[in-house]
Amino acid sequence: MKRIALTATALVSTLVLAGCGGSASADSEPELSVGAAYMPQPVSDSMAAGFLTIDNTGGTKDELTSATSDAGTVTVHETVGSAMQEVASLDVPAHGQLVFKSGGNHLMFEKLKRKPKQGETVSVELHFAESGPITVEMPVKSATYNPKTGH
Secondary structure, eight states: OHHHHHHHHHHHHHHHHHHHHHHHHHHHSOOEEEEEEEEEOOSSSSEEEEEEEEEEOSSSOEEEEEEEBTTBEEEEEEEETTEEEEOSOEEEOTTEEEEEOTTSSEEEEESOSSOOOTTOEEEEEEEESSSOOEEEEEEEEOTTOOOTTOO
16 A cells, blocks of 8 residues: 555656646746847948847846947947946846947947948848847837837
8 A cells, every 4th residue: 555655646746847848938938039129320420320129038037248240340238327338248137138229338330441321221130148149130220210119
């Protein structure tokens, strides 16, 4: 009788753990997508900013670790108060988003190979700690462009 009880307990424990493991792993990976991307037409010949929103519908956070572009060198910046600073990474929260907007977080393009003009696009590859890279075609908008979303 004890042997049957122990076997039943072991079986139930295994099934419970398997059930937990299955649902946790399905919800635990980051699920990233990018939208609302744009670059205001730069006023400088050598520098520009880029803005976008990274959505994460997955159950685990990820981190934007870098960005690259054939247009020039790209760095990730955050703005705290009125101070802008380069950062090594920014979190993309689980079930949340990382927003890059004027006056806030942004991509900084430096040493531009040429000055992008309104109507063109700039290709940017975003790199993450967990997820694979995402390539974004960033349209160049007017220098005074202000999106309806506020981003």
